[in-house]
Amino acid sequence: MTTTPPDNHLPVTEPPVNSETAPYWEAAAEGRLALPRCEQCGYVIWYPRQFCPECSSTEIGWFDASGRGTVYSFTVTRKSWGEWGQAAPFVIAYVELAEGPRVLTNIVGVDPDDERLTIGMEVTAVWDRTPEGQGILRFTPL
Amino acid sequence: MPATGHTGIRGAAHIAGAYEHPRREIPDRTVAQIHTEVAAGALADAGLQFSDVDAYFCAGDAPGFGPLSMADYWGLELRWFDTTEVGGSSYLAHVGHAAAAVAAGKCQVALVTLAGRPRTGGRRPGGSGRIPDAPEIGFENQFGLSIPANYALAARRHMYEFGTTSAQLAEIKVAASIHASHNPHAFLPREVTVEEVLESPMVADPLHRLDCCVITDGGGAVVVVSPEVAADLDRTTVKVLGHGEAPKHTTGGRPDLTFTGARWSGPAAFAEAGVTPEDIDYVSIYDSFTITVLETLEDLGFCPKGEGGRFVSDGALVAPHGRLPFNTDGGGLCNNHPANRGGMTKIIEAVRQLRGEANPGTQVPDCRLALAHGTGGALATRMGSATLILGQEDA
Ligand SMILES: [Zn+2]
Numbered sequence: 293m294t295t296t297p298p299d300n301h302l303p304v305t306e307p308p309v310n311s312e313t314a315p316y317w318e319a320a321a322e323g324r325l326a327l328p329r330c331e332q333c334g335y336v337i338w339y340p341r342q343f344c345p346e347c348s349s350t351e352i353g354w355f356d357a358s359g360r361g362t363v364y365s366f367t368v369t370r371k372s373w374g375e376w377g378q379a380a381p382f383v384i385a386y387v388e389l390a391e392g393p394r395v396l397t398n399i400v401g402v403d404p405d406d407e408r409l410t411i412g413m414e415v416t417a418v419w420d421r422t423p424e425g426q427g428i429l430r431f432t433p434l
Numbered sequence: 435m436p437a438t439g440h441t442g443i444r445g446a447a448h449i450a451g452a453y454e455h456p457r458r459e460i461p462d463r464t465v466a467q468i469h470t471e472v473a474a475g476a477l478a479d480a481g482l483q484f485s486d487v488d489a490y491f492c493a494g495d496a497p498g499f500g501p502l503s504m505a506d507y508w509g510l511e512l513r514w515f516d517t518t519e520v521g522g523s524s525y526l527a528h529v530g531h532a533a534a535a536v537a538a539g540k541c542q543v544a545l546v547t548l549a550g551r552p553r554t555g556g557r558r559p560g561g562s563g564r565i566p567d568a569p570e571i572g573f574e575n576q577f578g579l580s581i582p583a584n585y586a587l588a589a590r591r592h593m594y595e596f597g598t599t600s601a602q603l604a605e606i607k608v609a610a611s612i613h614a615s616h617n618p619h620a621f622l623p624r625e626v627t628v629e630e631v632l633e634s635p636m637v638a639d640p641l642h643r644l645d646c647c648v649i650t651d652g653g654g655a656v657v658v659v660s661p662e663v664a665a666d667l668d669r670t671t672v673k674v675l676g677h678g679e680a681p682k683h684t685t686g687g688r689p690d691l692t693f694t695g696a697r698w699s700g701p702a703a704f705a706e707a708g709v710t711p712e713d714i715d716y717v718s719i720y721d722s723f724t725i726t727v728l729e730t731l732e733d734l735g736f737c738p739k740g741e742g743g744r745f746v747s748d749g750a751l752v753a754p755h756g757r758l759p760f761n762t763d764g765g766g767l768c769n770n771h772p773a774n775r776g777g778m779t780k781i782i783e784a785v786r787q788l789r790g791e792a793n794p795g796t797q798v799p800d801c802r803l804a805l806a807h808g809t810g811g812a813l814a815t816r817m818g819s820a821t822l823i824l825g826q827e828d829a
Contacts, residue, residue, distance in 0.1 A: 339573040364591065367639050371637045395687070
């Protein structure tokens, strides 16, 4: 998958990594989108956790996703506060991954007023880097 | 699993007192003082004293250690407390819980309070981002998701699936503003037009500034009592007929942004009350944003899913003669959204309508049955929904 994001001016913050989410962040640091999947029922779970909300199993495995998805909904934030206010306008979206889950993210590499920006637009994962080298998942048009 | 011994709370308790703080900017009081002023107001309205209170309900806006701090501050002797914290839906849940506690003989006079100073105290509306150990936080706080943006995601998807328009959403603000023009305490007391809403600055597409609620200091309180206590009071009371509450969440990563938890809390409340949407004379609908109202009306069954835009477009929500008068105080959209939570004011205005004490020009004639609904959290991630059906004393 493409892993280098188009230029953008979005703030990056170090994510909170814990024992439940470490596999996700280890992959993210390498530019891979790892998703948790229930070993019992096969449900692909989002957000990452060591529990399946579909069948209550705690047997959770991980696999690398394609990074492909489509926009389920989006909004162009025109006014916000703090460093995000400085970054406005920017695009927030739910992207429905090819593997099923809908993930909150930003769409980068497209002008917020570009008419290509629509529900259903095909996108692919890119990774912004935090100062400590962690990966922040965003998406860009295919 | 079916509940056993189920009897419900229909008629188990009455709301005997209700009070909304008249101010919208309160820089000269502590949060505890505002809780005190609204508690005193609601108790006085009921004809009761602090010393009569044997149960206290509060949510995350209460200072310190919630009921422990406030029972200490007020010197209360309590038999029951409840700190259910589900954002703006908390206070409607509290009334349902209070009615259940009264029905179980656990208390007789339950005080519920809300207060906060987001306007002059500098606290902006928050999301789960303010809760550092929320399990979802690392996957939601990296993207600049403000509260308006969260609701905008829902509005965009509703538009996509059902053809809902910004002008239809604006009709909700217009109706609220007409009501606010009759309210001397309203923060935005001026009627606005659909065009003004559409021309107001875009905050998060497709939501404009005037699609958003106001940010106000303030508070409110209600007093829930047993039927026996109610019978001894001079004041007209309001009967609690039904209650429902439910969380709606992201379903393991498959959130559907076109509906709210009212889909579950509403039918539960209607079933307990033994009435249907057609029977309701007045509704208080949580209105953090115009889209919140639209989706909630659909989920409560006032119109089919997806028809909300058309439903609100012909003055249906405007009192006194619309098909379904709503938020006759001006709501969170124009009147008051104290502590960034409009749930308490939803209950209070429903009580005013059922007592015939709404502002002149907005009183619904012969208002016998009312619904009040609260939404906490946010539409595009996770929310609490709570519904109350209230009636006149003899309902
Ligand atoms: Zn499972």
